[in-house]
Amino acid sequence: MTTTMFSDYAATLEGLRRKARLRSLAPQRGVDFTSNDFLALAGAPRLKTAIMAAMESGVPAGAGGSRLLRGNHPEHEALETEAAEFFGAERVLYFGSGYAANSALFSTLPRREDVxxxxxxxxxxxxxxxxxxxxxxxxxxxxxxxxxxxxIRNWRRNGGRGRPWIAVESLYSMDGDKAPLAALADIADRHEGFLVIDEAHATGVFGTGGRGLAAGLEGRDNVLALHTCGKALGVSGALLAVPRVLADYLVNRARAFIYSTAPSPLMAAGVREALRIVNDEPQRREALERLVAFVGDRLKSRFGIEPSGSQIQPVVIGDNARAVRIADTLQAQGFDIRAIRPPTVPEGTARLRLSITLNVDSEQVEHMLDCLAAAMEEHRR
Known part of the structure; x- marks a missing residue:
């Protein structure tokens, strides 16, 4: 083996370094302004107790196989039944991650004649x-x-014969803004198409009972919604809420579902409890709403930054290297804040992504903003 085998990879990494886009893994440290643990459920005692109780009752850590083989555990089925009732969907499928669920959905359901x-x-x-x-x-x-x-009209005029699939996020992960779901649902209805809504950052935080921004739309024949479990719900996996016939089709045709080992039954038990907590403890959402409003008010008054209106608040810096320097300074001062750079966000929009969670309070927010102001002044260029 010679180092020339890796020269192309090394050159690519060097190119990323020159553009201030090289990434590396770093341990958790500092006050949390980065995670998606919006409701602080990841370490909630009630969630820990539920998972421990499941272990003691004999629920295994691993599924031991795919869902179509021996991996289909009663905890998976109980979760899917309860989640369907919670979200008002005809059927729910539990995937190991939101990434796997989205990949399975879009690679499997739209047909050759669709758009x-x-x-x-x-x-x-x-x-x-x-x-x-x-x-x-x-x-x-x-x-x-x-x-x-x-x-969609242009596609039809050019001979499109199938169905349109409209794909959006209800709350965008890097800008914190909301999709015009009502207008998009009308468009889907008008064109006899499907509306796919990724609720990853809205589940547990918005909507009636924390059911997401699409709560008023789920249950329609042409609406599919993805609810990830590793953000506000504090566990892992994803719940894909779809009409029954599409769930059956995915079970039979989605390679990411068929050929993957099933998610941990213990995690399924954890998600069941997380949904109960979201339903039983509205005070968590209310506290987060107050904290988001506080952050938005301070950002506007002190920095002239328009609030996003959600728990995800971008502070757009623009230059990659400057964003990294500001983030590094804040991390050195005890705040876990990361620089988000292309290709995760468009070129020229490198930013600090402030994630507001119940792991912090208003005093910590105020101190962080003091340090942010100083860091932005220190690294003006």
Whole structure:
């Protein structure tokens, strides 16, 4: 073996370093302004107790196989039944991750004669599934409902014969803004298409009882919703809420479902309890709403930054290297804040992504903003 085998890889890494885009793993440290543990459920005593009780009752840590083999545990089925009732869906399938669920959905359900019309800022997992799909794909300017409608009309005028699939996130992970779901649902109805809503960052936080921003739409024949379990719910996996016939189709045709070892039954037990906590403890959502409003008010008054209106608040810096320097300074001062750079966000929009969770309080927020102001002044260029 010689180092020349790795020269192309090393050159690519060096190119990323020159652009201030080289990434590396770092341990958890500092006050949490980075995680998606919005409701502070990941370490909640009630969640720990439920998982321990499941272990003591004999629920195994591993599934031992795929769902179509011996891996289909009663905890998976109980979770799917309870989640379908919670979200008002006909059927729910539990996947090991949101990435796997999105990839399975888009690579399996749209047919060759269909078109997938997706928001330009949709998650990488959706892009992965779309790339493997048999259908055509069209990217639409972010949150422009009229552009979605016009793209579908153009497709029909050019001979499109199948169904359109409209793909969006209800709450965008890097900008913290919301999709125009009501308008998009009307467009899907008008064109006899499907609306796919990724609720990853809204589940547990928004909607009636924490059911997400699509709570009023789920249960419709043409609405599919993805609820990830590793963010506000504090555990792992993802719940894909779909009409029954599409769930059966995925079980039979989705390679990511068929050929993957089933998620941990213990995690399924944990998700069941997380849904109960979200339902039983609305005070968590209320406390988060107050904290988000506090952060938004301070960012606007002190920095002139328009609040996103959600628990995800970007502070756009622009330059990659400057964003990294500011983040490094804040980390050295005890705050876990990361620089987000392309390709995760568009070129020229490197940013600090402030994630507001119940793991912090208003005093810690105020101190962080003091340090942020100083760091931005220190690293003006």
């Amino acid at each position: 997938i019309v997706h928001d330009a800022l949709i998650h990488a997992s959706a892009h992965e599934g779309i790339a493997a799909s048999k259908g055509a794909a069209v990217s639409i300017e972010h949150n422009d409902a009229n552009a979605f409608d016009e793209a």
